[in-house]
Amino acid sequence: MKSDASPLVSKLTLLVLTLILGCLVLLVIRAYLPGRNHAVTTVAENESPAPAEDPNPTANPLPAPIAKRNSSSASAFRGPTNVTVPIARRTEPELRTEAANDRATIRATAFGSGGEPAIDVIETLAANGSALLAGIVTLSGTPKPEVPIALGSTCGPLQSKPVTTRHYVVGPQGQLANVVVSIRSGLLRKYGPVQPAPVLDQVGCMFEPYMMGVVAGQTFQIRNSDPTMHNVHATPKINREFNLGQPQGQVTERSFPLPEMFIRLKCDVHPWMFAYVSAFDHPYFAVTDTNGFFQLPAQIPAGSYVIGASHLKTGIELTQEVTLREGEQRSIQFQFTVPSSAQPQGNVVRSN
Numbered sequence: 001m002k003s004d005a006s007p008l009v010s011k012l013t014l015l016v017l018t019l020i021l022g023c024l025v026l027l028v029i030r031a032y033l034p035g036r037n038h039a040v041t042t043v044a045e046n047e048s049p050a051p052a053e054d055p056n057p058t059a060n061p062l063p064a065p066i067a068k069r070n071s072s073s074a075s076a077f078r079g080p081t082n083v084t085v086p087i088a089r090r091t092e093p094e095l096r097t098e099a100a101n102d103r104a105t106i107r108a109t110a111f112g113s114g115g116e117p118a119i120d121v122i123e124t125l126a127a128n129g130s131a132l133l134a135g136i137v138t139l140s141g142t143p144k145p146e147v148p149i150a151l152g153s154t155c156g157p158l159q160s161k162p163v164t165t166r167h168y169v170v171g172p173q174g175q176l177a178n179v180v181v182s183i184r185s186g187l188l189r190k191y192g193p194v195q196p197a198p199v200l201d202q203v204g205c206m207f208e209p210y211m212m213g214v215v216a217g218q219t220f221q222i223r224n225s226d227p228t229m230h231n232v233h234a235t236p237k238i239n240r241e242f243n244l245g246q247p248q249g250q251v252t253e254r255s256f257p258l259p260e261m262f263i264r265l266k267c268d269v270h271p272w273m274f275a276y277v278s279a280f281d282h283p284y285f286a287v288t289d290t291n292g293f294f295q296l297p298a299q300i301p302a303g304s305y306v307i308g309a310s311h312l313k314t315g316i317e318l319t320q321e322v323t324l325r326e327g328e329q330r331s332i333q334f335q336f337t338v339p340s341s342a343q344p345q346g347n348v349v350r351s352n
Contacts, residue, residue: 133330
């Protein structure tokens with residue numbers, strides 16, 4: 001009997017150990033079932049802050065729409081829940097597009113239905129929370145007619161319509177172009193360029209643009225797009241004079257190290273060709289377009305400033321004192337009056 005009982009006890013012991021091991025395996029498998037893991041993950045998403053789900057805001061600037069989030073995820077935003085695209089997350093192309101839309105909106109609302117300039121012309125947000133300053137410049141009075149320019153046999157075929165001098169470029173409602181608007185005082189430190197310098201081109205035997213601004217020391221390009229030879233002769237009063245010849249297609253880089261208003265550049269080959277460049281010790285300047293519209297760069301720091309508007313042919317500068325708070329949107333107006341002795345300068349120039 002004793003010898004028969006020993007194998008039976010061994011089998012029973014082995015069976016019990018197998019059942020225990022099987023139970024342990026089932027417990028381990030159940031602990032890692034997909035359904036249980038999903039429930040834990042859901043709680044973690046509802047309680048975690050937004051940076052955990054958007055670790056790279058530059059690569060993915062647009063967060064998920066609020067409509068797709070539940071109420072427990074409201075803490076994911078550092079501001080009101082109706083702000084779906086924080087300004088700080090916008091990319092440079094988006095900011096450039098927004099700035100273009102801003103300018104279009106301001107131009108569209110610049111004049112009221114009665115033809116009078118509207119005082120408040122800004123209805124859009126400033127980028128990055130900085131101040132936004134824009135406005136309209138007009139001219140009171142009627143200037144003398146511009147002088148026609150006879151371009152001759154070489155330059156004439158390069159123009160599709162007659163050209164004149166550009167002393168007073170005025171719109172139908174008195175909008176005055178080619179006015180240089182800038183911060184004249186109030187900046188507490190020096191600022192570098194915030195946008196690329198414009199290109200001074202020669203097209204149809206005319207300088208384009210006629211009026212432009214650069215930061216002192218900023219390199220800008222001078223280009224000849226005409227199928228004829230030009231020269232560019234700068235005649236500043238403070239900066240150094242230069243005179244360079246340019247065949248077709250040539251691009252030359254130059255700069256003006258010192259601040260100076262209305263630096264004249266001319267072509268000695270075609271004496272009706274003029275352009276004017278103003279150099280500033282800061283980047284907060286603009287030139288009015290044919291709608292009389294201007295907008296200073298949007299990165300203006302908060303502060304109190306004197307804003308100046310200068311027009312070459314009137315010979316005067318109008319100024320206004322403006323205090324800008326951070327993120328504020330302001331519009332201002334300037335109105336020039338035609339001087340009583342205003343006469344178009346220059347005569348009809350002929351060239352063979």
